[in-house]
Amino acid sequence: MNKRNGPPPRPARRAAASAAQAEEGAAAPLFDPVEREPAYIRVSSAIEQKILSRTLRDGDVLPSETELAQQFRVHRSTVREALRQLERAGLIQRPPGAKRMVVSRPQAAKVASGMRHALVLHDVTFVDVWEAMMVIEPEVAALAATRRTQADLDALLQVSEAFRASPKGDPRAVDLVASFFELLGAASRNQVLVLAKQSLAEALAPSLANMIDRVPQARQRISDAQRRIIAALKDKNPDEARKWMSKHVRDFRRGYELAGIPPDTPITMD
Amino acid sequence: MNKRNGPPPRPARRAAASAAQAEEGAAAPLFDPVEREPAYIRVSSAIEQKILSRTLRDGDVLPSETELAQQFRVHRSTVREALRQLERAGLIQRPPGAKRMVVSRPQAAKVASGMRHALVLHDVTFVDVWEAMMVIEPEVAALAATRRTQADLDALLQVSEAFRASPKGDPRAVDLVASFFELLGAASRNQVLVLAKQSLAEALAPSLANMIDRVPQARQRISDAQRRIIAALKDKNPDEARKWMSKHVRDFRRGYELAGIPPDTPITMD
DNA sequence: GTTGTCCTATTGTCCGACAATCCGACCGAG
């Protein structure tokens, strides 16, 4: 019973046709390419669908690989290939030091890192990211101003305080700046924007470290902006929040210019 | 030579410690969890890094699985698991009907679909997505107004025309609306925003179809807004573009309300 | 030039195996 359901046959390629339509949305394709999904994809899709439809919920443990192999009537290796895909998609993960895989919701960090790969490989530059921040961050701040809770304020204050207190060359300073943005996102109560923001922050982080160290006045300006923004949140004043966040983000660009980093520097990994 | 580099040994788990710091950023960790990366992760990371560092470029064909297995000194199955991860990440793919894998840049659609999974599983609602659109789309339109080329205008006009001409129950109408947004993104010349937009559009598409069919005046209003936006782009007038896009997006929400779709409807797949 | 044939490299899938480890059950000491 080997080779049970190997790749289904497929007809000869439509060489001419595909060449023609390679240019611009060409004429009638007449035939669609016959679909041939390897088993590992079908297995992965099957599980994926059960997760997306909530048949498998966040926290559920998956059956063992052997069990899955039996159910799908494929070999364990095939199941494993499928699991690796779901793992990368963030749909399943292994709690540290556990054996079985559990269903999980893709964490922001995972999604952001995927986005970041894309940005890097598409030669996105600092200005591009900065522009996106200019669009998103001020509005997030405004939303946060109307929705923040006391807990949000406390957390922001704490992080801002920690940043102010951090010694000069401390590499954690960057993390604290990132945390500030992250908390602000949380206070906006909008997961979509949080997800988008996170990618930007990640993409910027490496060069931010560089910038903070090189521009002496950067720490002071960042600190001031944070204080103003927190004040605006405290007053539930979205316009103030937006205004100061705008300034804050603009400052980043100025910082980069002062640091001698050209705006069209491509984003890098680490 | 079996089990050559199986999982490295690891000390007993720090049950107490991990429980303690599970709460909030607890005290000094003193010890970091010992890292144990399975071989398939290390292989995947190794290849990933070569791609991100441009040692392997877009379009390059990867060595055969057997060859990779030999180079990494692991079994072919292990290589395959690594490849499946890279495949899902969009870093490599197989051209339809080809045998070898080629390096590729993650396409917007791939990234967006990952984002969408996250949105669905985090119970993101229509308002959340709408809010994000309200933040992003008007600014994208404004950017597009200053940067659009004649080609952009032509493409937009063509899609808008096609939408106006599409028959009443045509399911392709939704795609045309999506295309309009996509082209606008392209005209903004900012990949970052394009990537973010795409996710929103995808998340909204299913229910959009629903809405267009149920609200008679929707088509007319969409068509009008598109015309106004195109006019603003033609005049290179960012303020007009922003204004009309704002209206346009606001209209979407009104449409949903008219269609009787509650704003806190969770986003779904399909 | 197109079509048919043959060969080789490579993928998709499977079988079977084993060490390391996790997990829960069991058990003796305080």
Next chain:
DNA sequence: CTCGGTCGGATTGTCGGACAATAGGACAAC
């Protein structure tokens, strides 16, 4: 009766080896 060892089964990570089906090319036949 709780707490810290011990033991065996279940499960993962990895490996060696195998084979059918296909992609891609070389080459002969029409």
